[in-house]
Amino acid sequence: MRDVALAPAAPPPLTGGLADSLFDTAARNPTLPMLARRESASAAVWQEVTAVEVRDQVSDLARGLIAVGITPGERVAIMARTRYEWTVLSHALWAVGAEVVPVYPTSSREQVEWILRDSGCAAVIVEDEQSVMTVGSVCAALPALRHVWQLDAGALHELAVRGEAVPPAAVDSMRRLVLPDATAVVAYTSGTSGRPLGCALSHRGLAGVCDTLLAGWGHTAAAPGEQGAVLAFLPFSHVYGLMIQGLCIRGGVLMAHEPEITEEALISALRTFRPTYFYAVPSLLEKIYKNFLRAAQQSGRGGLFERAADTARDFAAATERQRLTGGAGPGFDLRLQHALYERTVYRRLRAALGGRVRRATCGGSTLSRELSLFYEGIGIYVHDGYGLTETSGGVTMQPLGREKSGTVGQPLPGTEVRVADDGEILLRGPSVFQGYVGDEAATRATLRDGWLATGDLGQLDDEGYLTITGRKKDVIVTSSGKSVAPAALEQRLRMHPLVHQAVLVGDNRPCVGALITLDPDFLVHWRAALALPGDAPMREAREENALREEVARAVAAANSTVSRAESIRVFRILPRPFDVAGGLLTPSMKLRRDEIVRTYAAEIDAMYEARSRRPQRTLPDETAGWDDADNVFFR
Incomplete structure (x- = not known):
């Protein structure tokens, strides 16, 4: 513990x-x-x-x-x-x-x-x-x-x-x-599995989160x-x-x-x-980044944008080292490059958000360190925080002057965070909800000796920064007994501009697989930029081959951050994104994993069966070790 x-x-x-x-x-x-x-x-x-x-x-x-x-x-x-x-x-x-x-x-x-x-x-x-x-x-x-x-x-x-x-x-x-302890809101959970539960939130709990954030961070709003x-x-x-x-x-x-x-x-x-000040969720910040990249590529400045983005991340990482460890910070050459891109790129990117945004907060799910560094590098620091419906909102925030990208910050004043032996995050504080309306059994299962069992997995470092690693119920256990938390790999996959959504599967399977949907807007741009010659049937076939190879590179890049046993060995590209209307996303845009697995059960079976039938062969370096069956495109 x-x-x-x-x-x-x-x-x-x-x-x-x-x-x-x-x-x-x-x-x-x-x-x-x-x-x-x-x-x-x-x-x-x-x-x-x-x-x-x-x-x-x-x-x-x-x-x-x-x-x-x-x-x-x-x-x-x-x-x-x-x-x-x-x-x-x-x-x-x-x-x-x-x-x-x-x-x-x-x-x-x-x-x-x-x-x-x-x-x-x-x-x-x-x-x-x-x-x-x-x-x-x-x-x-x-x-x-x-x-x-x-x-x-x-x-x-x-x-x-x-x-x-x-x-x-x-x-x-x-x-x-x-009275402060009277119920103000009955907010229903997202219902990713089972019926939504009504969380009774008090006036005190809802106001307390806001007042704490305003007391410590309110002056940064303008x-x-x-x-x-x-x-x-x-x-x-x-x-x-x-x-x-x-x-x-x-x-x-x-x-x-x-x-x-x-x-x-x-x-x-x-x-x-x-x-x-800008409030967002990770999917929106990912979409904005991809729109920046697509617009740059369409104007013939894709290379410039990518160099500017790399410089922004390097500059932010060096600045972070300076504020956390007292190091020298960005060197002269990096400062010079950053100043050049500030005049030519970064101020234009900020203008897309109105031109006055100084800081932002991201919630709903975790933001990747890579994306956090990008926004900080262009002049908009994104505070990645953490909270639940059951906590009346946020319970962690980045300490001013000690921000650490890739984490969700430290507990808010008055809040206590504990990580149990199995990695589950436990919370205690004044903003914790009063209980589930009409469901005492669910309340008792969630509130244990005054601690809220969040169902989330995480880690606390020596300075009290919390990192979210996934959800307990989302952990995949392969047939060999390997446990894999899917969130980090899915997040890495979504960083590729073509990838819109990714859902890892693999319970009781020989390896981890992925269902992938493509970003419709970027896909149109990618196809136009490819501009392959030949008649329609031949061009379409070559286009799909190129698309499979591009997605395979995205998967390989994600796999580079984990061990082979945890890596994605098979994947399938689905024909359309998951949406609320189809019942595969909650209204708050969270994945309904169980429903996705049920809906695409036949495709998942076919993905693994194809892998077991086909012989392995040697592939180019960036996809080394992959089987033919890994590149399955479902039309």
Whole structure:
């Protein structure tokens, strides 16, 4: 058992509910810009909404909720994308003591029914008519559900009108009755295996994470004397998104909402809103890097970009050694090269994020050290943190001035981290959840003697930095008894611009295999750049051979980081990416591994059977030791 990594005391405890900070800010600094919104997705101008204006909207809506009979402790679901109304509505619900149940708008009919029934929601606010129909189709199984409101049909205005007869003082009276340990949110787990579980998160737990991060790192959100600005686009249906909302509201950071997580929508929002701080997940940071590379190659500057990227990583690694060990840092030649690329490459890359981003935070899963060094080298340090739904958000962060890429930092003040003998990460602290709603057995299995068993595997170094190595339930055990944690190899594979997703398989098989999907955008670019001569059938055959060889090189590069027994010996390229609609990704974009293995069982069997049938032969150096069957392309 690796001993506990202790941290200093936490900030002063919460004395009320989550809505209080909004009302307090409005009283103290009424003209402070708090939210920003625009009339349409194509609009270049964002209109700022002050703290007192947001408070008045929240108060009016809270009066409406009182008028229709929403009482303290009742649960109300919000099934909508990340939009302005989500923030106003959630704070109105908290102001009257109600509990928010976030539901992904992309959830299936079965998922919606389960969450609304399991949580016993009294009302649900949906975004559009399609969601109304989804909820309507399961209403017969939801006896507690009394109200279904539609945002796009003017539901919030109607509620505000209903509340005109309720005195504003009623809201203040109800808000003062909300206790810190009351449940604020029932957030459902991603459901990668089995039914999602509802995590009861208190006002104290959700606020405590935000207040701790603001106390230690809040000043890094913007340049001195400048108000921080954050573009919220990650789902508020996930605890990571809720944490971002809390950080902005509690920290006086201007927040804008972007409901569309498409490349075009994000580019437009980033360039017009120009945030000072960026929150993301690894897949998005990987995608941005690949877009940089693709754009450079299309303009004939691919070689320049790759040299600049290598210099950025080398410069960041040397800077890291300097801050951690007191070394000399980047040498003269490296500083000169970095300064040259700063003028010609790096500032243009930062401009793609709006030009004002100084730092970023990555969550949801771990970020590769290679990618972390790249972003630091171009001038945007990415804090890779760690947290779970059960911890109300983040529980680790990179210490300022002692950041270490490839880790998720050190425990936040007030949080304790322990690594058990089997490698499982155990946590204890004020942000740990209250338990799973209606499932005492699952709660007892997860909370053991005050410690939260995360199900994640990791390592603590001598300085208390935590490294995540995978999930216990994801570990592959081959027929020879070799245990392989797939996360690191999958991460390495995704660094290749052609690889979009990778899932390792191999339980009770002779070796580790991989199911690989390709990045659709980069694949189009790669095919165009290949420009093979000949008639169509011949060109297509040669193209597929070249593609298999390119993916084989990506696999070989990933294998170079592990032993032969842990390496990928067979792989198959799948015809389409895993997605939420097909049931192979959760709404928070996590792989549903068991479902992927079931869906592609025939392809997995064929992959291993082909390997056992074909003789080995000698291949080029970069794929040395591979069988013909390793290069299987599934059309």
